Amino acid sequence: MTQLPMPVHVxxxxxxxxxxxxxRQQQYxxxxxxxxxxxxxxxxxxxxxxxxxxxxxxxxxxxxxADCAAALQPSIFSGQGADEFNRFRQGAxxxxxxxxxxxxxxxxxxxxxxxxxxxxxxxxxxxIGQTYTSIDGRTIGKGARVRAASDLDDADGQLALRLLSxxxxxxxxxxxxxxxxxxxxxxxxDHPPEGTLLPILETELGEPVVAVWISPDGVERRYVVPVETxxxxxxxxxxxxxxxxxxxGAMRRARRPLxxxxxxxxxxxxxxHAALADLELDYAARRIELERQIEDAQDAxxxxxxxxxxxxxxxxxxxxxxxxxxxxxxxxDLDEKLGDTKNADLLCTYGGxxxxxxxxxxxxxxxERAYQDLIRHLREWPSLPGASPIDGxxxxxxxxxxxxxxxRRPTPYARPEFLLAQTEPVISALExxxxxxxxxxxxxxxxxxxxSAAPVGNSAxxxxxxxxxxxxASSSRILRHWFGRR
Numbered sequence: 001m002t003q004l005p006m007p008v009h010v011x012x013x014x015x016x017x018x019x020x021x022x023x024r025q026q027q028y029x030x031x032x033x034x035x036x037x038x039x040x041x042x043x044x045x046x047x048x049x050x051x052x053x054x055x056x057x058x059x060x061x062x063x064x065x066a067d068c069a070a071a072l073q074p075s076i077f078s079g080q081g082a083d084e085f086n087r088f089r090q091g092a093x094x095x096x097x098x099x100x101x102x103x104x105x106x107x108x109x110x111x112x113x114x115x116x117x118x119x120x121x122x123x124x125x126x127x128i129g130q131t132y133t134s135i136d137g138r139t140i141g142k143g144a145r146v147r148a149a150s151d152l153d154d155a156d157g158q159l160a161l162r163l164l165s166x167x168x169x170x171x172x173x174x175x176x177x178x179x180x181x182x183x184x185x186x187x188x189x190d191h192p193p194e195g196t197l198l199p200i201l202e203t204e205l206g207e208p209v210v211a212v213w214i215s216p217d218g219v220e221r222r223y224v225v226p227v228e229t230x231x232x233x234x235x236x237x238x239x240x241x242x243x244x245x246x247x248x249g250a251m252r253r254a255r256r257p258l259x260x261x262x263x264x265x266x267x268x269x270x271x272x273h274a275a276l277a278d279l280e281l282d283y284a285a286r287r288i289e290l291e292r293q294i295e296d297a298q299d300a301x302x303x304x305x306x307x308x309x310x311x312x313x314x315x316x317x318x319x320x321x322x323x324x325x326x327x328x329x330x331x332x333d334l335d336e337k338l339g340d341t342k343n344a345d346l347l348c349t350y351g352g353x354x355x356x357x358x359x360x361x362x363x364x365x366x367x368e369r370a371y372q373d374l375i376r377h378l379r380e381w382p383s384l385p386g387a388s389p390i391d392g393x394x395x396x397x398x399x400x401x402x403x404x405x406x407x408r409r410p411t412p413y414a415r416p417e418f419l420l421a422q423t424e425p426v427i428s429a430l431e432x433x434x435x436x437x438x439x440x441x442x443x444x445x446x447x448x449x450x451x452s453a454a455p456v457g458n459s460a461x462x463x464x465x466x467x468x469x470x471x472x473a474s475s476s477r478i479l480r481h482w483f484g485r486r
Contacts, residue, residue, distance in 0.1 A: 001364070004254045005057035006239060009065035009088045010073045011074040011081035014058075015047045043104075044073050044231055059084070066091035069243055069250035071098040072231075076129040078373035087130060091158040092219065098246045099220040102234060105137045106173060106227035124173060126224055128213070131208050132180035135213060135224050144172045146209050147288060149199040154277040156212065159223070159237055161284045163201060166233060170226035171244060174207040175199075221246060222471030308398065308433040309405050312361040316429070317345050320359050320396050323436045324348055327444035343384060344377040344393065353449050356381060356393040361429075366399040366412035374424060394448055398429035404428065 018041040025032055025039070051058050059065050061081045065088035074088075075081035092099035104127045126135040177193035195215050199208035200223075213222040223242075225234065244251055248263050254256040265273070307319025321331045324346070332347040334356075343355040356377055360370040374395045381387050400408035412428050413419060427447050435443035 002054075004248070005052060006055055006070075006243065006250060006254050007057045007059055007068045008238075009063075009071040009081075009084055010044055010058045010060050011066040011072065011085060012042050012045045012061060014060040015041075015045050018045050019047070042073060043227075048232075049231055049235075055233075055239050056235060057201060059112065069101070069247055069254075071236060072102050073104060074101060074129075082129065085477075089130075089220065090408050091248075095249060097249050098319060100238075100242060100247055101220060101222040102238070103222055103224050104227040104229065105175070105224050106139075106171060110404065120465065124227075126180075126222075128195070128215075128220075128222065128392050131194050131215075132182075133193045133195060134178050135197065135211075136173055136178050137175050137224075140172045140203065140207070140209070143174070144203055144209075145288075146172060146201045146203055147285060149202050149208070150282060152200065152281070153245070154274060155241040156235075157277050157281050158241045160200050161280050162237055162289060163225070163229065164235055164284045166229070168228075170228035172203070172209040172226065172429075173204070175209060175211050176226060177213075195414065204328060237428075247465065273324055279427070304436065305433070308429050308436070310401060311398065312401070316361050317359045320357070320429075321346060323432055323444060324357075324448065326436065327441040329445065329448070344374065347388075347390075348394075348448060350445060354388065354390045354447060356390055357396060357448070359396045361398040361401060363401045366397050366408075366417075368413070369420055370397055370425075371413075371418075371422065371486055378424070392424055394425045394427055396427045396429060396432060405433075 021036070021039050022041065024036060028036065032301060048172065057067055061075075061084060065071070065084040068088045068091070071085055071088050074085035076085070089099045105126050106124045124137045124139075126137075127136060146164070148164065157307065175197065177195070177197050179193040180191045182189040182191065195213050197208065197211050197213050199206075199211050201210040202208050210226070211224050213224065214220070215222075257268040302318045304322045307315045308323070311319055316334070319331065324331050327348065330349040332349075334343055334345060334347055337347075345359045348355050348357050356374070358370065358374040358377060360366075360373070362370070372466065374393050378390075378393045381390060397412045399412050408430060410430065413422075414425055425448070429448060432444065435441075435447060
């Protein structure tokens with residue numbers, strides 16, 4: 001059976017019209033009249049859309065649309081497609097079919113000459129003909145997380161899946177209905193919004209960012225999607241899911257395979273289609289959740305990782321402190337406590353043992369004087385007011401910072417005589433990073449306290465929970481929350 005292309009109304013002039021516009025814009029440049037200069041080709045009129053291969057026959061502005069199966073980016077303005085859209089809607093109503101519409105919302109790149117209210121977020125609108133209703137879209141900040149709405153039918157669920165699986169997220173806009181207020185010599189007329197806006201994708205606050213508007217008479221079903229959405233994503237969905245579900249008569253007129261007509265499917269076929277749709281939606285939801293977990297883990301780890309591998313000064317000290325606290329070690333920042341850099345950087349306590357910790361960094365090889373600074377601090381510690389007893393010290397040093405981490409020497413010092421003279425542990429920042437990366441809290445404790453670092457408490461579950469009585473207790477609890485215990 002020979003298939004016919006599906007006729008659709010397109011609310012734009014054909015690509016040839018825009019080719020001529022762009023040629024004249026290039027010809028006149030900055031001397032072009034504002035009317036010509038501000039014209040911009042809509043994405044639906046791009047010359048690289050292969051309508052025939054996608055199974056459609058576009059009916060542009062100026063073509064009859066009474067027998068069209070759907071309307072794409074229709075206009076309400078006279079001479080720009082309003083008459084064609086009205087004929088499309090009348091034809092669908094006369095046949096007893098759903099008038100299926102897709103309306104992008106938002107501004108395309110380059111439409112910067114439009115005027116916005118500087119006191120409010122940017123708002124875009126889709127005006128709906130034959131009513132005083134419009135659909136407004138307020139831009140949401142970058143990085144907004146969206147999810148599929150609940151209780152979607154097969155076609156809408158497939159649209160949600162395709163949009164969530166798109167390689168590049170669009171600019172999301174919070175959608176809402178608005179009416180109109182008319183002022184005249186006879187007074188003020190308030191027209192509340194009409195129809196129903198049903199979410200397809202929504203934010204975590206329940207704001208719809210992709211939705212379908214259903215007219216009060218039930219004739220029109222209008223999908224509102226971000227303007228950045230590719231038509232090569234929307235058109236296959238329109239042919240494969242939306243038209244068979246909502247306008248099956250159009251599929252029959254175009255002699256499309258009977259197997260795609262849901263009204264002609266067996267129960268077994270319908271059940272299999274529904275199961276596949278549920279599976280794809282579950283996959284999309286699970287993928288979004290895993291991507292969210294990755295993002296949360298990265299957000300939690302980035303400061304410590306950057307600090308250990310490339311940090312200097314306070315950034316490195318903060319990273320070292322964070323790692324020790326994840327192992328249940330009580331840490332006091334001595335610069336904060338003493339109000340000056342009078343001694344080592346940190347005082348660390350665990351299992352009844354206390355050590356002073358000196359934290360140093362070096363662009364090249366680790367300097368031996370860094371270890372000597374630690375020894376000096378240990379010697380001076382008892383003379384400080386209110387100094388508590390300690391069991392020694394440790395040097396944490398990040399060296400070879402000019403090299404990438406995997407190219408750095410694994411140990412800070414190599415001179416045999418210097419190694420033999422050491423009485424306090426020297427910990428490479430790379431060693432500390434490796435233990436932190438693998439969530440090995442026992443290794444972190446042993447790097448600092450040696451094998452004498454006994455777990456606090458009587459069970460494995462208590463091993464990672466030391467009593468912390470410092471100003472950073474709250475941040476320590478947050479870190480231990482995301483950092484797994486072993």
